[in-house]
Every structure is written in structure tokens, then in C-alpha cells.
Amino acid sequence: MIETFELSKNFKDFRAVDRVTFTVAPGEIFAMLGPNGAGKTTTVRMLTSILKPTAGWARVAGYDVVAQPTAVRASVGVLTEQHGLYERMKGEEYLDFFARIYDLPPEVRRRRPRQLMEHFGLGDALDKRLGEYSKGMKQKLALVRAMLHDPPVLLLDEPTSAMDPQSAKLVREAIKELRREERTIAITTHNLIEAEDLADHIAVIRQGRIIAHGTFAELSGRFVGAPLMELRLTQHLNGAIDALREMVAIVETGDCWLRYRAPDPALTNPQVIRRLTGAGLDIVTLSEVSRTLEDVYLQIVAEDEGMASHDRSE
């Protein structure tokens, strides 16, 4: 479990994180989205008890990040923004070093690194120096390091950056599997597809503040409106369109197609179909226009920029 309340961090006069409040329950993946310098990494560092909050509080795995830093760090697996590996060490030595730091029993220390490395397809690389690893291999090794002590909470800063699509998919699958094990996972990412694929809850962070927070469905409903439906017919709509206007908000029309907003598609769509078939029109397809997190994110950022410039002008 991760809980934060009004968590803030100042660096001298600069406020890097500004009253951030969120909760991540076990078995949930929480994604922090935002541009560089938004405060995501600083938030992760506070959750790891590396940086002390200037104000507010946070509890990770039931431990207070200020009062119980050692317990917090023992409960958290962290994938840092830059993997920061020791290039002269071998994979096996590197993992053994961290296993010793986490005080894992000798038997576990011998077994677990190999198992995890094999899981990520790095079994053969254990004996290689880290300087010889590719970027993707390094990222996977860093992820293994984060999971080495079997932490209940994982904080993953850009978990699939620098990975090839196959490795990224493998890592995403691993993260989903960890969610199934009831671990609490927070990720920061620029990768909107990844956030959409993985996250149960998403927070958009800008200039240290959470400017939007919710599930993908909630955010898209709030920022890009009700689901957009596209209807394609075999012939021209002609007069039927006026009848439809009474039922739904039509957004766009063409010769043989139209798009409308359906706040509750389960209720609206059957009515629309009945009306059109009743009017003798043949429907080819009725489908939801897919909205990506990118659309939602850009809308959120645009609205926040608009509010900020409005505040400045006032």
C-alpha cells in the first residue's frame, strides 16, 4: 500500500512536488504521467525515503517515509530512472552484492538471482561483465535487482525505457504478474501506451502538481467527453438525421456515416439502431471511436496550460 497526503518537496526556493495526494492499494498499478521535470522522480525518491518531504506525509507498506526510512527501503524495490550499474562487475556478482545488502539467506542468495535472470531471458548473461550488456539487458537486470528481495511495493521509474518491443512486452507482462500477486506498484512513464496498458489509476503530473487523477475511463470521460460512436450505413442518412438529433449529440456527419456522443452506450445505441432500422436504413457498422491516453493526456495538459495562462493574465 502506498498513501501520500499533501506530499511536497522544495529545493531551496523551487517547489518540485506540490501537495501530491494519492493512494495505491495492493494489487494495483498506479502510473504517474508527466513531462521531464514534472516531479515524478522526486516523488519516487520521497517514497523511497531518499529525500525528505518538505511538507505532507507518505506511508509505504505501512511505514512512514520519514520516521521509518530503513523499513521503507527494505519493503520497496526501486527501478531508478537511470539503471546505474557497475560496469566492471559480472551480473552474478552484482546481484549477489545487492542480495547481501538485503540480507537474504545464503540459499536464497544463490537461487533467486539465477531464477529471475532466467525469467527475463538473461540466464546466460550472469557470467558476463555488465559493461558488455546491451541497454535493454541492463534495464532488465535493474528490474531484477528491484525484485531481488521480493518487496511488497515496487517503484518503477520508466520501467521499459531503452528496451526493444519484445523485452518491453516481457517486462510489462512481468509487472502485470506482480500485480496479480497483490503487490503495490507505482510506475512513472512518458509512454502513454504503457500507462494505458498497465495502470489501474493514472495521475497526470505537471509542475509538481497532480492536475488529473483517475482511471483511464474516468479521465477520458472527464477530459474528452462521453464515448464517441461511429455509425456507418449503406445509404445516405437524409431525413433520419433530424430524428437522431433528438436522441443523441451528433458531432460529425458524412454522406453515409455520422459520429455521436453516447454517455451511456448500452442505453443509447440500441435506441439509435431501432430508429434507423425502423426508418428502413441498413447499418453496416456501429463502433466506438477509440480514444487513446495520448488524446486524454494532451487535453489535460492543454486545459491546465489554459488555466495557468488565465491565472497569469488575471
Next chain:
Amino acid sequence: MIGLSERIGQDRVPLAEPSGQWGRAAVARTLRNALIVTRREVRDSLRDWRIMAPIFLLTLIFPLLANEMTRVFTGFFEDNGAEDLLPSLLPLMPMIVGFFPVSISLVIALETFVGEKERRSLEPLLSTPLTNTELYLGKSFAAMLPPLLASYSGMAIYMGALILGEQQWRPAPLLVVQIVLLTTSQALMMVTGAVVVSSQTTSTRAANLLASFIIIPMSLLVMLEATIMVQPHRRSLLWVIMVGVLVAVILLVRMGARLFNREELLGRALDQFNLRWIGRTFWRGVRGPAEEAFSLRRWYRLSVFPAARGLRGGAAVVLICVIGAFAGGWIAAGQWRLPLDQFAANDETLLDNLRSWFDLGQDNPHLIVMALVQNARVLLAATLLGVFTFGVMGLVLVAVPFGILGFILAQVTMAGLSPLPFLLAVIPHGTLEVPAIVLAGAAALRLGSVVTRPPADMTASEAWLAAAADVVKVGVGLVLPLLLLAALLEVTLTPRVVEFVLTL
């Protein structure tokens, strides 16, 4: 593919927060964790040929060359009938043989602290349950161990070759112990200094630039040691230097351990000089709480007096030093007696001198300003000296006048003269001057030493600026007014009191 849950199983680590108490178990745990870090770092150093090549050369080749040089020197001195000088000059050689490998500890220390920061490999380490102390110790051991072992090995090879060779010079065991301990203390100083330097930079380039703050004093120290070493009758002074170096090491360890913390290490813009922030933080510290408009009364109540109260600990240290200096002066007077009993001046002469001084003061109120300026200047110098010496030299400057007072008073007493006029020449204005000196000394001590252990909720720079603001607040708000009043008394009242006593 087997699921992760099956792979990582049920091996959760028991969680424990260190109690903060330093029991045997806690010390053992700290050392064990520190040594995990040390082992990794040393292994890393051993794999770096840029570190190993000079260590190898300095350990194995350099001592043998030094041995050959010793043979040449010995022959040269003996051929020229100067063999008596050999016992003075030859100890320099093992000192050099020991020092060169140790100097590499600086390179390793900078690499292990700031190099890791630069390569971003520090953050994963900071995310583990290792405490700041464990990390600090582990890295410090790692920076010291290879060069120290190389240094000891180099000296052993040098000495071994001497003992087994044909040369006549055999260093005394105490001298060898002295050289080994000096070398060790120098390594400690360089590593602890490097940690402090590293904590203030984010790149090895900046760290190398700052390393001159270590190399220059170390070079001066080695020159001083060499100068003493060639004078056998003064070699006991080397023990004093060693103690001095160890005191500096303790202060640097204190400072390094405080600076080597996660907050400072991952803090932003360490290499940047943010004048605006410095100015604003300092002014906020001087002004104090700024909810309402400034008023002198509020400033004293909310800013000056609390700052003075915060100096109680420092004031106690200054007071102890002042009393110690006075006692030291008194004791010293027993050893170096002045011929005061042969002093021709009688009370009447003193009285005449005093009257003329008093008249001068009456005619010339500038004397008040002069007394004020003199005292303020000394305290300012003590503050500035304190900044560069962890407060130590500031303390010395404040205490020295009291040592002189003790010395003179003891001389007067031992000469059978009445100490009363002397005491009365000090006490009237001293009642105000001494508290001012103690306060200013405490503020200077804090300004110099606060970086060695800033309060937990502040960074070193914030703590230093707060201490600087306290110096200004206490200096302007209390010390200067007290000194002004003391100067008034010193010029107007004190001579009258002394004159009165002398006419009795």
C-alpha cells in the same frame, strides 16, 4: 515460462528499523554492512588498471629505487665526512616511500564518492536499507585500504631491503612506528577531506578542482613534518602534529558523515552558486519572523534573544576555554618570571601616567571609538578565522587575551605587588566586555563548526547561512552595544576607579 510468484516464493526479508542505539549488535551490523560495500569497492579498484598500475609501481618498484638512493646518499655523505648528518636525513626516505602510495587514496576516494554519483550508480545503493553511516564507512574503508596496504608494503620492502642489505642505517623502532602512524593519519585526512569535497560536487571534474583544498594543506603538512624529521631532538613534535591531524580527521569525519546523506547527495544544483537564494535565506535569518512590519522590539524579542539563547552550548565552550587560557597564563607565569620586583615605577608614577591617559580621554572622545573598534576588530578576525578552521582558531584568538591577563596577574601577585589596581583596571568595563566576547566567540564557533554537524532538518549550506545570520543578529543586536558601553566605561570610569585605588 514459470510465473514470477513461483520463482520468488516466500522469502520475504524481516524488516527492522535500527534502534539508533549503539549496542554491540548494532555496531556489528553496521560494520558487516559497511564491509559489503567495501568489498565491492575494493574489488572494483583492483580491476581498474589506472589505480592498480601506480599502486604496483609505488609498492614494489619505488621502495627498491629509494633503497638504492639511500645507498648512494650514505656513500656520498660518508665520502664527504658528513656521516653525522645521516641519522637526520635518512628518515625522510621511508616517510616518502610511505606517503606516495597513500596519496592515491585521494584519487580513489573522489572516484568512489563523486564518480559513483556522476555515473548515477549511487541511487540504487541509496534505495537499499543501508544506513548513511554504513555507506560512508564502507566507502571510506574502500578508499583507504588499498593505498594503506600498498604504503605499509612499500615501507616494509624498503625497511626489509635496508635490514637485509649492506647499508649501515637501521631506523629506530619508535621512528618506524612514528612514520607508520603519520602515514596512516595522512591517509585518514585525505580520505575524510575527499568525502567532504565529494559531497559538494556532482562531477569528478569539479571534485578534482576542489581537491586542491586537500592537496595544498597536505603538501604543507608533509613539508612541516620533513622539517621536523631532520631535527632529531624535535621529533617528539611529530606526535603533536599527529594528534592535530587526528583532531582534524575527527572534525572531517563528523562533517563528512553529516554531509554524506541521501538528501545532500541527491540534492540539486550543488555546483551552482545561487546568490539570490543565499541573499534571501540570509536576510530572512537576520530579520526573523516577518509576519508583521519590522519593529526593533519585535526583532529583539523574536530574533536576537532566541539566537543568543541558541548559543548557550557554544558560550559554555568559550567560557571553559577562556578560563582555561587564564589558568594556563597563570601557570606559565610560574615558569617565565618577569622581573617586576625590579620595576622602578612607584604608585605615584603609575598615577601620573593614568591621569595623563584620563585627561587624554577627556579631551579626546575618539578613544571610545578606538576601544570599540579594537575590540570589534579582534572579534571580527576571530569570526573570520573560525570560518576556515571549524571555529578552532576563532576560539584561540578569543582565549589568548585571557591567557595574557592570567599571565600578568600572576606576575604581579608573585612579585608581591597588590593585584587590586590591576584587577580594577579590567573589571569595570570587563563586566560588559567579557559577556560580549563570550557571545561573539560562541557565534564564531558555531559559524565555523556548524558545517561539521548541521541540524537534521537543514542542509549544510542552510545551516551555515542560519549561523551567519545569527552572527549578524547577535553581533549587531548585543555584542556591539555591549562593546560600546564597555568602551565608554573603559575610557571614562575605569581610569577613575584605578586612580581612586592608587590614591588610597
